[in-house]
Amino acid sequence: MTPTLRDRRWTVHRDIAAAPEVVWALLTDLTAWPRWGPTVRGASIDGGRVVEGARGIVTTAVGVPLPFVITEVDPGRRWSWTVAGVPATSHGVEPVTGGCAAWMSAPLWAPAYLPVLALALSRIDHMACQR
Template sequence: MRRQLAVSGPVPPGEAWDRYARPARWPEWSPQIRAVDYAGTLLTPGARGVVHGPLGLRVRFHIDDVTPARGWAWTVSVLGVTMHLHHTVAPAGPGSRTGLTIEGPAPVVLGYLPLARWALRRLVHLPPVAPGAGRTRHGVTAPDTPG
């Protein structure tokens, strides 16, 4: 099954893209993501990692494609189920619009859509983290890292 959704909000496209492009930032806006194991700093085609979700759920992923500042695609696998997701970012008035296309088994896609919509709303609505304020990871405030 294939489903699409889009959400617009006041966050500028550059900030929305940065929230996508740096996997360490995913827990800031995606409430179902507790942590991310990823060797790099930025999304890179061919890279692999693991998203840690609630109840110890581990979701393996592979970055399929990246078009800087515009979109990226990845394949995720969990409990024998594989899904393909394609994310986009575009300017929308004073803010941005993010789109998502999900492909996978119907029950999983339909079950994931509400979580995805919630996360994407946060992506384009949460104010940026103030410089020097740190980012929250695992419930602990960590100092900002350069870059």
């Protein structure tokens, strides 16, 4: 995975041999976040769904709870959030022949987070192909 600069954000991509709907479900299922997100221990969200404007708490891998807000959602395609008031990652999926292309992006100032995103995509790939 070679990071690219897209819309003033660093982005990593991974082709996954699973339907886009399967990957989208993993990206938006808070109970799955700790399984694919190396920096996430748990999460809860008001209303239980990833929708624009939803607020919640994400607990980091070291146990620190932080507030978040879902800032943008294109259902079935992408979502973004702020964590503790700071623009954070974006997550997305696009259909391609044989499955989908999943991606995650980090703000321009956070290129050190790209290996974490690449690991998350690898875990999602494994989880999606086990279904």
